[in-house]
Amino acid sequence: MKNRYKYGLILLILILIVLSIGFGLLAIKKSKSINKTDQTVESLNQNNSQNQISESGNQENTAKTITCPDCKGSGNVVCPECEGRGLYYICSACNGKYHTYLNTCPFCGSRNTLTQHVCSETIKCPRCGGSGQIPS
Numbered sequence: 495m496k497n498r499y500k501y502g503l504i505l506l507i508l509i510l511i512v513l514s515i516g517f518g519l520l521a522i523k524k525s526k527s528i529n530k531t532d533q534t535v536e537s538l539n540q541n542n543s544q545n546q547i548s549e550s551g552n553q554e555n556t557a558k559t560i561t562c563p564d565c566k567g568s569g570n571v572v573c574p575e576c577e578g579r580g581l582y583y584i585c586s587a588c589n590g591k592y593h594t595y596l597n598t599c600p601f602c603g604s605r606n607t608l609t610q611h612v613c614s615e616t617i618k619c620p621r622c623g624g625s626g627q628i629p630s
Contacts, residue, residue, distance in 0.1 A: 559627040565619035567626040578615045583608045 561567040572578040575591075584591050586609055590601035598605050618624040 558630040560630045562619060562622035562626055562628050564621045565626060569619055569622065569624040569626045570616040571619045573613055573615055573617050575611075576613050576615065580615050581610060581612045583610055585609075 562569075565571050576582045582591055585599035585602060585604060585607050587604035587607040588599060588602035590599055592600060597608075599607060619626075622628050
């Protein structure tokens with residue numbers, strides 16, 4: 495009887511160790527993805543060195559342009575489909591879209607109906623067309 499409790503306790507400790515390692519790796523992966531999106535935002539802000547109103551150099555055309563507020567002058571915005579992750583999943587049963595791979599759809603409960611879609615993390619800004627400038 496003593497051995498039974500001893501082995502049960504050892505098994506419980508091993509399970510807890512495996513779970514804590516798994517959650518630790520998950521937290522590291524999540525923090526890396528958060529840092530990646532922070533770096534993307536920082537690089538977009540660094541690319542925009544001119545945040546002021548600029549006039550075109552043409553003497554005849556006196557139209558003023560301003561930096562696009564949507565893309566902050568970079569010409570790119572975060573993809574609305576994948577929210578900057580690069581991939582997303584769609585359930586073929588209910589057309590529900592989400593970003594975490596699960597075996598079961600969180601919307602309709604269907605199993606094994608998920609289709610992975612890969613896309614770009616950023617897209618061309620629809621407001622300025624990728625130029626970073628819009629007419630004032």
